[in-house]
Amino acid sequence: MKVLVVGGSGFLGRELVRQSAAAGHDVAASFLSRPPDTDGADWMLLDVRRSTDVVAVVDAVRPDVVINAAYRQPDWEITADGAAHVALATAAIGARLVHVSSDAVFSGAAIHYDETCVPDPITPYGAAKAAAETAIRAVCPQAVLARTSLIIGDGGSAHETFIHALAAGRREGVLFTDEVRCPVHVTDLAAALLELGGSDRRGVHHVAGADAVSRYELGVLVARRDGVDAAALPAGRRPDAGPPRPLDVRLDCTATRRVLRARLRGAREFLARRQAAGWTAS
Numbered sequence: 001m002k003v004l005v006v007g008g009s010g011f012l013g014r015e016l017v018r019q020s021a022a023a024g025h026d027v028a029a030s031f032l033s034r035p036p037d038t039d040g041a042d043w044m045l046l047d048v049r050r051s052t053d054v055v056a057v058v059d060a061v062r063p064d065v066v067i068n069a070a071y072r073q074p075d076w077e078i079t080a081d082g083a084a085h086v087a088l089a090t091a092a093i094g095a096r097l098v099h100v101s102s103d104a105v106f107s108g109a110a111i112h113y114d115e116t117c118v119p120d121p122i123t124p125y126g127a128a129k130a131a132a133e134t135a136i137r138a139v140c141p142q143a144v145l146a147r148t149s150l151i152i153g154d155g156g157s158a159h160e161t162f163i164h165a166l167a168a169g170r171r172e173g174v175l176f177t178d179e180v181r182c183p184v185h186v187t188d189l190a191a192a193l194l195e196l197g198g199s200d201r202r203g204v205h206h207v208a209g210a211d212a213v214s215r216y217e218l219g220v221l222v223a224r225r226d227g228v229d230a231a232a233l234p235a236g237r238r239p240d241a242g243p244p245r246p247l248d249v250r251l252d253c254t255a256t257r258r259v260l261r262a263r264l265r266g267a268r269e270f271l272a273r274r275q276a277a278g279w280t281a282s
């Protein structure tokens with residue numbers, strides 16, 4: 001299978017490239033500001049805001065599957081318009097598209113959201129992700145829209161970096177006890193996305209972890225795994241700080257789990273304490 005990972009230099013993108021190459025796929029991947037340090041792919045510079053450039057790259061690569069993991073959270077032109085450009089270019093060559101979307105498309109009013117739920121975003125980021133979904137559905141009806149939640153790794157995600165910085169007093173802020181999500185491990189997510197790319201699935205799929213945890217519980221789990229003093233983590237309630245954000249958003253992945261071989265572990269499982277012998281879960 002020939003795979004094009006748009007946003008291949010990102011946290012999820014790098015894992016998609018790694019797993020695609022390890023599976024023996026022919027891999028091309030794009031970056032914008034971070035030149036790649038990962039072998040296993042033909043790398044190319046691409047700005048998804050430039051629709052003609054997107055068409056040129058997709059035409060040159062002629063992939064079987066495009067996985068789009070490119071975004072910038074506050075940037076509509078990248079997150080919404082850019083996603084539409086990728087969908088148009090992919091549809092034009094008849095390739096499959098797996099677009100990475102987010103639980104941010106939901107307000108949290110209903111708490112539990114399955115694949116049939118209609119987006120009701122309350123943040124600019126959530127609105128851009130929801131707009132991208134609508135555009136993709138219109139121009140590329142065979143596409144997979146894969147909504148996910150906080151993406152965690154074995155130390156490399158922005159969330160883990162922030163938790164460490166808070167614990168060390170290098171960053172100000174708190175971890176919310178009332179903001180709940182279903183974090184997913186980046187290796188599980190990438191495996192699920194590649195599986196969806198190689199299947200004949202279409203439409204919305206929820207691809208998140210099995211456990212609903214607060215940002216604070218997530219921080220404690222990361223701190224314990226990494227041998228950091230969890231008591232140093234400041235806790236707080238969301239309504240006390242900043243503009244409104246969804247409080248409790250739990251992606252119900254039941255329907256997607258039924259069709260996937262890839263396992264989507266919960267945060268309490270994949271962040272279980274390191275054992276002396278290595279990474280064996282406790």
Ligand SMILES: NC(=O)c1ccc[n+]([C@@H]2O[C@H](COP(=O)([O-])OP(=O)(O)OC[C@H]3O[C@@H](n4cnc5c(N)ncnc54)[C@H](OP(=O)(O)O)[C@@H]3O)[C@@H](O)[C@H]2O)c1
Pocket residue numbers: 006007008009010011012013030031032033034035046047048049068069070071072078082100101102103148149150151152
């Ligand atoms: N991180 C989370 O917790 C989370 C939660 C839910 C959903 N998601 C979704 O998961 C996906 C990947 O997230 P991530 O954490 O891996 O993001 P990330 O690490 O910030 O990577 C974003 C990628 O997008 C690329 N990019 C940014 N602007 C671009 C542009 N104008 N044109 C082309 N590429 C551009 C970046 O390239 P450079 O780095 O080279 O500039 C990078 O490769 C996104 O769709 C996001 O909405 C993430």
